[in-house]
Amino acid sequence: TASKTLRRPPSADNETDYRALGTFQDLFTSSLYSPGSPLFLPNGTHVINKLIGFLRTQYLQYGFREVLTPTIYKRSLWEISGHWVNYKDDMYEVRGRGATGEAEGEVGEDESYGLKPMNCPGHCLLFKSQKHSFRELPVRYADFSPLHRNEVSGSLSGLTRVRRFHQDDGHIFCRPQQIKGEIASALGFVEMVMNTFGLQSYRLVLSTRPEKDFIGSLELWNSAEAQLREALDNTGRPWTLNKGDGAFYGPKIDIQIQDKAGKYHQLSTIQLDMNLPQRFGLEYQVSEREPEYNPETPGKATPVLIHRAIFGSLERFLAILIEQYAGRWPFWMSPRQAIILTVNRTEEVVRYAEMTAAKIAGFRALQQTDGATVPKPLSSVDSTFVVDLDTSSQTLSKKYQRAKQMKYNLIFVVGHKDVQGQQVTVDVTGQLPSMSDQQVLDLEELLETRFRDQA
């Protein structure tokens, strides 16, 4: 249930500052014990889970499959991937504190672990754990694991400069000739996601092969860059070129959005990688008739790896959305979908309000169980809503004012008349005006169903 304390909403100056709104809406907090690692309160976790759930649903049709991979890996893995040397300052080291490991011959460097700053090495292990034929490629893994990077503490702040964060991380293992199709699909995915959140005005930037110290053949680079250019051209959007600005292991496409102050923020990245598959000795089986067949490695070919994230950091994306919506969350992802205000505190009104909240929320009659009967579990296809209740002794107009400040999508009022009529009064002066006629009809239909079926 909602906190009953009236708090001061963010002032006009910072009402679009995600930190002020995040605090006011109880989205997240921080602690001296975990610098750079925000703690998400229930409301913030609700929004993050909706973002993850949204992507998870899309993954089905984009051919990504989610995996769940370790948080720490032995130092020897990070030596293979190159992170132990090249990424040294940004990594945390992990060690067992007891003597338990040493007794098993695990002494020495292998008792030292790295806390993962990215998922790619783990996904390479997964790819390598199974046999792959050229017919099964591309293989696409997605992962929402928490990641840790030891950023300088002076730069830590809120949700945008952090040491622990989550990515909607994805890795595609594909054949060289599949690059264009995968890039086109990734760019289409980006477009769909940005449209969904009203962030259409992003820009695309292509970074190409550095002059020297690159790895991989010139032929593969040229083919890869040509495929990226073609996929970019096909989007119909303008894009810019950062010539020579790619990583030594592959070209990349950055997707950047502009905030209200005009500053660009990096969101999605699509990064080609010809390095990690070699370092991990990844391979797939290929027949002599296929174009990538190489007589020097008969039957085997090395996949191209594409790192890609759409949201990028979920924490940073959340910060952008808080400002984008100024705290007025779309109904589907809102942590405050509805609230019921009681006109008074009489027992009949309070009890009826509680029952109404449970009905609208979609709960089965949980309260009535006496221990002898076991309630039926809710199914994931049952639609449920977050419904708060304000039965405090404050005046209705105070409650109403607070509910509007807290930006509840729907406000219901329950009084004696509603108990008599077995109904609920819907606030039509609140957030409802922003709904279309069809949405209001749907809501009325929904309420009617709930009151009919679950009485």
Add this chain to the structure above:
Amino acid sequence: TASKTLRRPPSADNETDYRALGTFQDLFTSSLYSPGSPLFLPNGTHVINKLIGFLRTQYLQYGFREVLTPTIYKRSLWEISGHWVNYKDDMYEVRGRGATGEAEGEVGEDESYGLKPMNCPGHCLLFKSQKHSFRELPVRYADFSPLHRNEVSGSLSGLTRVRRFHQDDGHIFCRPQQIKGEIASALGFVEMVMNTFGLQSYRLVLSTRPEKDFIGSLELWNSAEAQLREALDNTGRPWTLNKGDGAFYGPKIDIQIQDKAGKYHQLSTIQLDMNLPQRFGLEYQVSEREPEYNPETPGKATPVLIHRAIFGSLERFLAILIEQYAGRWPFWMSPRQAIILTVNRTEEVVRYAEMTAAKIAGFRALQQTDGATVPKPLSSVDSTFVVDLDTSSQTLSKKYQRAKQMKYNLIFVVGHKDVQGQQVTVDVTGQLPSMSDQQVLDLEELLETRFRDQA
């Protein structure tokens, strides 16, 4: 898409061994680089996500709200909680590798972090970050974070003896007189979950106050134990007493299930705690009229903390379910819900099979997009299914044999006749006999809708 290689299914001897089944069904794997930390392949991740999604839905009606908390905390937090001393051997220590932290005055013990073995200290920080009135209690947090415990490596195996695992962890902060209601609700939740997974034959064990060295008043212990006993009596199930076997900080209830070999496994635990709230100085506001009001601490009272998990370790619960179902997953959580087999490899049949797979899976027409039109995102209320495709050159009977071995819930066949009739042939000799008439009707209805709406 499914791997096309025919593999040998587990022999009759170990067909109920979760490790053999887990490997055969591509659920998880392991790596030398992450001892005790299994890597979940897409199929295993699918099942784990279904388990989490199931609980998440129930949480709404049990008043739990999910939170997202850090993975590492400074050593000083673990000193407050007592873990740094009492849990020393089982914890991992984390340190930054670069010099970044030191320049900021963060040298010394506070540059040392503990990798969390449990969520309770983080949840205490969350509770403490906000003001709470007695009216708002109980506050219930849920968390699915990965946890790390430095188990002796000799004891590591599969999913049951691990160093990294996930719990359906929950912490309830309540008033002393609310214990009984919370325990009753937790026991009801356990009953509902165990019923859902066919694990009804569990036993309940109450462990009570040790003779000496306990903390908290005798009065609070007696009241708490009486409330636990009453809640246990109200379940109508027999329960046993482990007198004096409780922790020094509170009594607990264990829920243990018996496997086919007769061995008991610990699943759910409900543990009372009078220690952590004191160590963290947690409090809530209480008025003079309330029974727990103490004139020595005017206006303030200390909440009771209840740790509780229903599944316990998700990894161990998964192992139990693999054996419980012998790999025949219920449709709703199955990683292999359906497969379409082609009768031959002609272009028309393969293309029609692909289209049919997308239809049954519930995808919008993604393949048809040319970059100019952006596909609509799927909504989380769209029902989607995992549909594999076997268009390999093997004979239909070989494909069929393999699909049955892999325990697909539904097997569809597509040939020339189906292309002509714009239909799909449902295998009625496969897994369907286990479905009720109503389920078969629902399936037919579903297929009809998909073919009508999305043609």
